[in-house]
Amino acid sequence: MTQGLRRSRAGQITVRLAVAATLALSPLAPGPSRAAQFDLPEIGNSSDAVMGSGAQLRLSKAFMRQVRAALPVLDDPLLTAYLESLGNELVAADKSAGGSFTFFLIDQPVVNAFAGPGGNVGIYSGLILAAQSEDELAAVVAHEIAHVTQNHLLRGLEDQGKLNMPTMALMVAAAILGAQVSADAGMAALAGIQAAAMQRRINFTRENEKEADRIGIATLAAAGRDPYAMPGFFEKLSKASRVYENNAPEFLRTHPVNSNRIGDALGRADEYGARQRADSLGFLLARARLRERSYDRPEKSLESFKASLREGRYLNETAERYGYALALLRSGRLDEAKTESAKLLGAQPSLAEFIVLDAQLDLKQGRSAQALDHLKQAVTLSSGNWALRSAYAEALMAAGQPRQAMAELKTVVRTRPGNTTLYDLLTQAAIQSGDKAATHRYRAERLYTEGDLEPAIKQLEFALRQPGLGYQDSAQLQVLVDAWKEEQRDQKKRGPDPFDFSNDRGSAATAP
DSSP: OOHHHHHHHHHHTHHHHHHHOTTBOOOOOOOOSSOOOOOOOOOTTHHHHHSOHHHHHHHHHHHHHHHHHHSOEEOOHHHHHHHHHHHHHHHHHOTTOOSOOEEEEEOSSOOOEEEEGGGEEEEEHHHHHHOSSHHHHHHHHHHHHHHHHTTHHHHHHHHHTTSOHHHHHHHHIIIIIHHHTOHHHHHHHHHTSOHHHHHHHHHHHHHHHHHHHHHHHHHHHHTTOOTTHHHHHHHHHHHHHHHHGGGOOHHHHHSOOOHHHHHHHHHHHHTTOOOOOOOOHHHHHHHHHHHHHHSSSHHHHHHHHHHHHHHTOOSOHHHHHHHHHHHHHHTTOHHHHHHHHHHHHHHOTTOHHHHHHHHHHHHHTTOHHHHHHHHHHHHHHOTTOHHHHHHHHHHHHHTTOHHHHHHHHHHHHHHSTTOHHHHHHHHHHHHHHTOHHHHHHHHHHHHHHTTOHHHHHHHHHHHHTSTTOOHHHHHHHHHHHHHHHHHHHHHHHHTTOTTOOGGGOSOGGGOO
């Protein structure tokens, strides 16, 4: 989908996504100057009285479809795998964490992040590049995880239940999409909101933000990371805002930071003391990968990495050489890239980033059998690494083995439904293998993931009409058709406000 189409669709879905996404990073309030000893709060199950589990699941799925329609989600396997690794480490350190989380990357040079229903946490690429240490990135992610673990979304909906739905929709659109998608749309929505209603939301989110901050710092300490990274990052961004004035980082537009805010975070960090932990190579490689792809032309990227290596301006030479090899690959200088790749792989032969890079170069240079052998060996040793398995599937297709690629990808997509890159690869494999039913099916899955329900259903119906379709495949497709049509009927029944879950209040037993 082009950026122009994305912007057009973003304008159409502003209010709808706003209702679904009531938990982006919202204004942070100043806390007390000294941190007190505290216990993690007992929230209870009041959220169940607001929305049943079935409605919560629908809201989570709807949220991600609308996010994908409005924002450029990047399903790069290597980058996503890194985010998952960091996020899961922090979830494990949060004593109140439960349920599943999904960490995803948004391909925009914006210094921000947000949390949504169902444990969906979005991280902008600009935030990763702005963080000078892994602990600074972890501080923001821990803050977002706390929003989820403390049920701030559902507690917010419970609070907003005192307001009518149109007012709530306008408030959320202004507070969230005004920052994440379109400032103009946000201001237009804000103009129609009663001052008293807006004050009610601000008062509620201030308490949420204070709680998320407090728990986020505790999570950093429990994970063995530096709790001072949170106030340190806030202070760095605050200084940047004074330098750049109107071009302040987006984080500060959605998270106003003042001296009281920083002081409160410092006080809470004092409760734990400093931690010393080196940045992981995964973090440094992710930053190098993002930096390389941030250049619009490969020659710019190549010159940047060459200059930094020549002048010694880098945090880590291995990561810098990885970025340089990626730039050489994109520039078509394959022999030079292969030389760099061989050095990287020689030093770290089991690292997925280097294995994938070397295989990509082999494929570009017509050595598909070599790429296939290398990736097969790597997958055998690390069967749980889905980035390696995705690369292996691509090598299988390049070697003329699309059906084997489909089998590999089906295994991976079971654990990662909703990943557009996987559905694209499955579609390619199905086309190469001549499986028309599978081609339509995976096109449908891709469309559904992007929020295009009606064309997705049509693709499934095309799949069902293909001759020679087996009983098991036909049954699976019919189940999907029935489920998606029911979802479509439910949306039509709900009318212009598809995210009003007022009929789903009560226990999980009342949810469909």
